Amino acid sequence: MEKKYNFTSKVEAFFESEFKNSQISKTVERIKVLEVDNYINLGQITALRFLEWVSLNPGGVVALPTGKTPEFFIKWMQYYLENWDAEIKSGLLHKMGLDKNQRPDFKSLYFVMIDEFFPLDPLHERSFNYFVKRFYIDGFGFDENKALIIDTYNIPEVDQTYLGGYKHVGEIFPEGIIDLNLRIKHPANAKEALQKKTIKYFDQFCENYEEKIRNLGGIGFFLGGIGPDGHIAFDVKGSSHHSHTRLTNINYETQAAAAVDLGGIESVRKKAVITIGLNTITYNPDMVAIIIAAGESKSQLIASAIESQPSLEYPASSLQKLENSRFYLTKGAAIKLQERQRIGIIEKGKADIKTLDKLIIDGALEEKVTLLELVSENYNCTNRHLQLAQQISGETLADLAHASHKRIVEKIKKGLNPPIQSRVLHTAPHHDDIELAYFPLLHHLVRSEHNDNHFVYCTSGFTSVTNEYINANMKSLKELIATTKI
Numbered sequence: 001m002e003k004k005y006n007f008t009s010k011v012e013a014f015f016e017s018e019f020k021n022s023q024i025s026k027t028v029e030r031i032k033v034l035e036v037d038n039y040i041n042l043g044q045i046t047a048l049r050f051l052e053w054v055s056l057n058p059g060g061v062v063a064l065p066t067g068k069t070p071e072f073f074i075k076w077m078q079y080y081l082e083n084w085d086a087e088i089k090s091g092l093l094h095k096m097g098l099d100k101n102q103r104p105d106f107k108s109l110y111f112v113m114i115d116e117f118f119p120l121d122p123l124h125e126r127s128f129n130y131f132v133k134r135f136y137i138d139g140f141g142f143d144e145n146k147a148l149i150i151d152t153y154n155i156p157e158v159d160q161t162y163l164g165g166y167k168h169v170g171e172i173f174p175e176g177i178i179d180l181n182l183r184i185k186h187p188a189n190a191k192e193a194l195q196k197k198t199i200k201y202f203d204q205f206c207e208n209y210e211e212k213i214r215n216l217g218g219i220g221f222f223l224g225g226i227g228p229d230g231h232i233a234f235d236v237k238g239s240s241h242h243s244h245t246r247l248t249n250i251n252y253e254t255q256a257a258a259a260v261d262l263g264g265i266e267s268v269r270k271k272a273v274i275t276i277g278l279n280t281i282t283y284n285p286d287m288v289a290i291i292i293a294a295g296e297s298k299s300q301l302i303a304s305a306i307e308s309q310p311s312l313e314y315p316a317s318s319l320q321k322l323e324n325s326r327f328y329l330t331k332g333a334a335i336k337l338q339e340r341q342r343i344g345i346i347e348k349g350k351a352d353i354k355t356l357d358k359l360i361i362d363g364a365l366e367e368k369v370t371l372l373e374l375v376s377e378n379y380n381c382t383n384r385h386l387q388l389a390q391q392i393s394g395e396t397l398a399d400l401a402h403a404s405h406k407r408i409v410e411k412i413k414k415g416l417n418p419p420i421q422s423r424v425l426h427t428a429p430h431h432d433d434i435e436l437a438y439f440p441l442l443h444h445l446v447r448s449e450h451n452d453n454h455f456v457y458c459t460s461g462f463t464s465v466t467n468e469y470i471n472a473n474m475k476s477l478k479e480l481i482a483t484t485k486i
Contacts, residue, residue, distance in 0.1 A: 003061070003216070003220060003284060003286070004286050005053075005056075005057050005060060005284075005286050005287065005288070006056040006057055007053070007287075009049060009053075010052065010097050010098060011048045011049045011052045011098075012045075012049065015034055015036065015045045016034060019035060019036050019037065021034055021035055022339075022340060022343050024339050024340065024343075028307065028338075029337065029339065030306060030307065030308075031305070031306045031316075031319055031320055031326065031327055032326050032327070033326070033327045033329060033334060033340075034326060034327070034328050035329050035331060035334045036328070036329070037330065038294070039294040039295075039330060041330075042294055042328055043070075043071070043073045044072070044076045046070075046073045046076070046290065046292055046328055047076035047077045047079075048076070048080070048092070048093075049290065050062075050073075050223065051077070051080060051093075051098075051104050053221050054104035054105070054106065054109065054221075055099065055102035055103065056102065058105050058108040058109075059109065059110075060108075060109055060110070060220040060221060061109070061216045061218065061221070062112065062219070062220065062221045062222075062223075063112040063113075063114050063219050063221070063222045063223070063281075064114075064132075064136060065223055065224050065225055066114070066115075066128040066132060067128070067131070068225075069292065070135075070225075074135055074139070077139075077140065078139070080093070081140070084103065088100045106140050106141040106142050106143075108143075109142060109143075109146065110147070110148070110216050111136060111137070111147040112148045112219055113128065113129070113147070113148060113149050113150045114128075114233045114276055115150065115234045115274060115275040115276065116128045116129060116150040116152050116274050117152065117258070117268075117271045117273055118152040118169075118178060118202070118247060118272040118273055119152045119153045119168075119169035119170050119178075120152055120153060120262075121170070122151055122153055132149065148209060150209065150274050152202070153168055153169050153170060154167070154168060154169075155167055155168065159201070162197075162201070163197065163201060164194050169198065172195055172198050176267070176271070177270045178272040179195070180199060180248070180249060182196040182199055183196070183199055183200065183203075199247065202247050202274065206245040206274060207245070209274075209276075210244045210276075210277075213245070213276070213280060213283070214283060218287065219280070219284060220284065220287050221288050221290075222281050222287060223290050224289075224290075225292060225293060226293050226298055226301060226316055227253070227257060228256070228257050228298070229251055229253040229254060229301075230298075230305060230313070230316060231250075231254060232315050232316050232319075233281070234273045234274075234275030235277060236250055237251065237312070237313055237314075237315060238312050238313070239278055239315050240277075240278065240279075240312065241282075241312070241315075241318040242278070243277030243280075244276075244277040244279055245274070245280055246275065247273070248272060248274075250272075250273055255268045255269050278315060278318040279318075281318075281319075282318060285322060288324045289319050289322055290326045290327075290328055291305075291316055291327050291328070292327075292329075293328075293330070293333040294329075294330040295330065295332045298333060299332065299333055301314070301316075302316075302327065302334070302337075303336035305317045307337065342384070342388055345359075345392055349392070351392045351393065356389050356400060359385045359386070359389040360374070360385070360401055360404040361404065363381075363389070364386075364401070366383055366385065371401045371402075371404055371405040371408070372405060374386070374397055374401035375398050375401045375405070376398065379397065418448065419451065420448060420450045421450045421451070422452070423451070423452045423454070424445055424451055424454070425454050425455075426438070426445075426456070427455070427456040
């Protein structure tokens, strides 16, 4: 039974005004965007919007993220919960017009855990289970008896006999490798037969978990981040928009993002995950769903999810069906949203060289022509990027395209000619980055006897390239050398 929620928001109205957000048609941005200055402001608006929703919807169903995504959301939540009386009396809560008689009641809420690695001990300090217990149940004060929790490790006592008498899933998969093909594969031995039985046991757990969420009326408030491949929860690129809670595998991009926390890529690649589905999230059309993101690294994924038609390539585009879905973004994360970019350029009334080059190149790509073809005086088109570049610069399309072409050629030539008689400082935040990415670009710089090279690695000391991985590669190298084929 769908539950009706109050989704009105004074918080959003306040921040839209505070950060001068442009009103953009939903035909252009299919999900509403609120843009703020930085990561700290992002955490603040998210915390305030959540507190507002909780105050208006006692007894509601909420799902909150784990990991790095909610860092400043949690910090601001802690601040407002500790300073509620002062803030509602004369602080920002008062300024926004929140009702002083509607203090958020977390004990009344139902909490839904979004996902977890399979298997992973809930006592592991990097497990999402541990995170939920520490920050949400103990930290915010949710009622643990009203929380739906995903435990992928402990086997309930009543089911231990059914699963070979084992207490922990880790004992059933001693090598840590989860082969989900066992669902349809004939087991080769007794160990595989038990593993197949365990996988099907957790398939049923997922079915029951989904049913519990739906019996609550679905999720009322969902908060999530967006992954390196565009995933939300563990619904990776290609996930069906009709997907439910399930035990599944994840792709390499998602594994790599988790490698630092879970002891290296080779460790994460052995695991599977349990995640709620995209349809689990969007089941209640009356819900509020918010995706938060900061920085430019995911800006293209974000733009595609917001501006493109719903697609399996962009899991977050599934939120387009919800009237109250939102993206809360920093300026960097919103930088690829085309209409905002256009409005920003028009408001400034000018554009720097970098912006003009981007407009010309984007226009050429959309028109599927080369820059030299644009140089032709006879070329005429109505492309919005090309027209905007001419409007802002006051120059002809031919002159703009010629200048952009010249700058690109100069950049390529500069990159092909290594510096000589130079002092070069090589630095990176982590030695993994050097090993995996920088070495191929390094050779032509360090081989010149005319250059003076210096190296600085700034690292926390933790590495996602583990000893096990390095040892395996050294062993392979030793064997290769022994064959004399190297």
